[in-house]
Amino acid sequence: MDFSTQERAERAAGIFEILEGEYPGARPHLDFRNAFELLVATILAAQCTDEVVNRVTPDLFRRYPDSAALAAAEPAAVEQMIRSTGFYRNKAKSLLDMARAVQEQFRGKLPRSVEELVRLPGVGRKTANVVAGNCYGIPAIIVDTHFKRVIGRLGLSDETNPDKIERSMWELVPEKSRTRFSMVVNEHGRRVCTARKPLCPNCAITDLCPFSDKTK
Numbered sequence: 001m002d003f004s005t006q007e008r009a010e011r012a013a014g015i016f017e018i019l020e021g022e023y024p025g026a027r028p029h030l031d032f033r034n035a036f037e038l039l040v041a042t043i044l045a046a047q048c049t050d051e052v053v054n055r056v057t058p059d060l061f062r063r064y065p066d067s068a069a070l071a072a073a074e075p076a077a078v079e080q081m082i083r084s085t086g087f088y089r090n091k092a093k094s095l096l097d098m099a100r101a102v103q104e105q106f107r108g109k110l111p112r113s114v115e116e117l118v119r120l121p122g123v124g125r126k127t128a129n130v131v132a133g134n135c136y137g138i139p140a141i142i143v144d145t146h147f148k149r150v151i152g153r154l155g156l157s158d159e160t161n162p163d164k165i166e167r168s169m170w171e172l173v174p175e176k177s178r179t180r181f182s183m184v185v186n187e188h189g190r191r192v193c194t195a196r197k198p199l200c201p202n203c204a205i206t207d208l209c210p211f212s213d214k215t216k
Helices: 005-022 035-044 050-063 067-071 075-085 088-105 125-135 145-154 162-170 175-191
Strands: none
Touching: 005 175, 035 050, 035 088, 035 125, 050 075, 067 088, 075 088, 125 162, 125 175, 145 162, 145 175, 162 175
């Protein structure tokens, strides 16, 4: 889709204004009370629904309320508690390695910046941006599957690699708006611009969308 950077930025601003009105309460669908809980929940959410993760985490957080407790956990006990989230052995290892790294490298305090968060085992840029943007107020473009799909259909980025999508969106979205932009685009992808059968007739931004396979 042949739009200039300026044209994309103007369209992104219009899209954001409309979607912010549509989804003023948009936030992560994972239940959390602090940055540690959101980090753990986001790791568990890989290839799993938020609903399943939200059923698992209350007991998990009661037993392991912080990185110190989780770092000392027995792998088998964690595996059993998170089994329903899928890939539970790999996820348990990621959680334990992450918690130990927080204890050893950051003196038990979860780092705040994306650059430091991605140094933790099992934490990629998407997960780091989720925590930084929603817990620390650091402007963040959060490229999950919903965001990637919607941005592609809207013609705001030609990139397919999540890291490249993130960088391309930095040029289009003002720093102060990045986290909110990510949240409302994600919500739109969940509710309207769905993967298999987007609800284009119900879409508030259809006039700004060049997606060629719109549903009638």
